Amino acid sequence: MNTDFDIAVLGGGLAGLSLLYHLIEAGKLADKKVLLVDPAGRKNKYDRTWSFWEAEPGPFESLVHHRWDTVTVHDNERDLICELAPYQYKLIRSSDFYAHVNKVIDAAGVVTRLTDRAENITSAEEFVHFTSGGQSYRVTHAYSSLPLHLRPRQIKQPYLDQHFKGWIIKTEEPVFDPAVAALMDFRTPQHDETRFLYVLPTSSTEALVEVAIFSNNHLTSEAYDEILSQYIAAHWTEGAYTVKHVEQGNIPMTTYPFPTSEGNLTYIGLRGGAARPSTGYTFYGMQRQLGALAKSFPSRAPKPWRRRDLYYDATILGLLQHNRLRGDQIFLDLFSANPTPRLLAFLNGESDFTEELAIMSTTNIREFGKSFVLEALR
Ligand SMILES: Cc1cc2nc3c(=O)[nH]c(=O)nc-3n(C[C@H](O)[C@H](O)[C@H](O)COP(=O)(O)OP(=O)(O)OC[C@H]3O[C@@H](n4cnc5c(N)ncnc54)[C@H](O)[C@@H]3O)c2cc1C
CATH class of the missing domain: 3.50.50.60 (FAD/NAD(P)-binding domain)
Structure with missing residues (x-):
């Protein structure tokens, strides 16, 4: 030994x-x-490319490859422009x-x-x-x-995989604004799931374009490619581009x-x-x-998320998993009805109870309330 x-x-x-x-x-x-x-x-x-938001310089500030003060959120009817201050959206390459x-x-x-x-x-x-x-x-x-x-199927808590594939593309024409990232763009067929793309431009001709899907049905690699190329052609450029880098992965989303x-x-x-x-x-x-x-150290580690964050998340995941509300509805409603910094604080688990009540009051209260009760009783 x-x-x-x-x-x-x-x-x-x-x-x-x-x-x-x-x-x-x-x-x-x-x-x-x-x-x-x-x-x-x-x-x-x-x-992998790590993106996240924070309000202060973080421990890996010197590694931030690009940062944005403004993001957009889209569905087929709404185009939201969201100012993040005091937050910044940051990208670190692994x-x-x-x-x-x-x-x-x-x-x-x-x-x-x-x-x-x-x-x-x-x-x-x-x-x-x-x-x-x-x-x-x-x-x-x-x-x-x-x-x-x-x-x-073996756990009682809601569970959805977030499976995704992304390309870093280099376009011939300048098509991106490196000061603005598209955080969630739902302008892609949803197929009864939550599907969105995000676009993180680092120059006018280069961006990470990634498709993320919340569902337990994974796609073939070619199917993600198809979504990416159709989205790029519909919303960014019909011109030529090269794919410089590919990343793919899966993140379990569950309150297990x-x-x-x-x-x-x-x-x-x-x-x-x-x-x-x-x-x-x-x-x-x-x-x-x-x-x-x-x-x-060596005392015990704090939990990654507060207990009440997990209740909110079980409510949202329950709605998505059982198709009671669509992801585009939930996120567009949240982003259109709340100041972005309040929402970002909430999603980082840094909001206070008053802010959380304010956010919950902007949701579909009937469906959120039902889901909250159902998940709390599990
Ligand atoms: C492509 C990709 C992009 C992502 N982008 C983002 C993002 O933008 N923002 C964000 O917040 N999160 C993102 N994530 C989610 C998350 O941040 C990463 O998955 C992160 O790497 C998780 O860290 P981890 O240490 O838990 O797992 P990993 O980084 O995967 O590390 C687990 C390690 O365990 C090792 N291992 C496996 N089996 C054994 C064994 N038997 N013994 C010893 N070691 C073993 C593996 O080799 C691996 O190195 C992304 C994930 C992926 C895959």
Whole structure:
């Protein structure tokens, strides 16, 4: 049994690397030995684009590749222009994030990397045990972001996948305004689901155009391509463009009560419920949670979302999953009837109760009320 390490970080994606970053910045690892386990090894690829909004400079401000003060929201009848101040919508490329955080981790000189799977993870009394690369390990604290594969039919809480595919395109003609991002554009056939596109332009000829679908029916890769090309031709350019980069993925949207800890084993990232159930946004809430966890280390981690955020989200997800209201109706109503900063504070879990009441009063109260009661009774 290997007992050389105090802390094990199992999974070195966004959550594992962010946790190490925050612990190092908080000065909590100076006298510790840490093992970072991930079969994918040291991450360095541009495999995802993280967008999020925040009102203050964040811990990764220097990595922000582009930022917007204005966003738009569209359906077939409404075109909303939303000013975000004091918020900004920000974009970080994973390759920049991995390079920066890996450098900070290496400089700390306390982290050993193991390129293998962590398995047989158990927490007993004051230790966590696991195996990896044919060895058994015992550590005092472990943080796991290993994926949890939930089956929607096996849980009682509402569950929708957010599955998506995006292209970074380079157009020949200038067609984008790099000062304005399209946050949600529902001008695509909905097929009884919630389907929207977002467009994050970084210059007049370059943008990430991504289609996101809230449903448990995934599409073929070609079907997402078809939606992307039709949308671009209908709303941005009929001219030529090249696809410079492709990303694809899935984020579970659910109010399932993800376990956050077992003894000294703490679950972080998507595994610990870091994705906001009603939107899938994860980056900002995860940094807030892991920053707080690092400051209070070795005390228990705070939950990623407040209890009442999860009630609101169960209400919205319940409406969407059971097709009682369409996503375009819900989001366009919210954006048209509320000051954008109030709504952004709400979706970041930073609003106060008065703001939440004000927001709820702008919804379809009958349907929201019914869904709230149904979900609360589950
Ligand atoms: C393409 C894409 C775009 C996204 N865009 C946004 C966005 O714009 N805004 C936003 O807020 N969120 C976004 N998300 C959601 C979320 O921020 C990311 O999914 C984020 O990477 C989640 O972090 P994580 O650490 O939980 O998971 P991951 O980053 O996936 O890390 C999990 C790690 O666990 C490792 N692992 C798996 N099995 C084992 C094992 N047995 N032992 C050890 N390690 C193991 C994996 O190799 C991986 O490195 C996006 C997700 C994707 C996929």
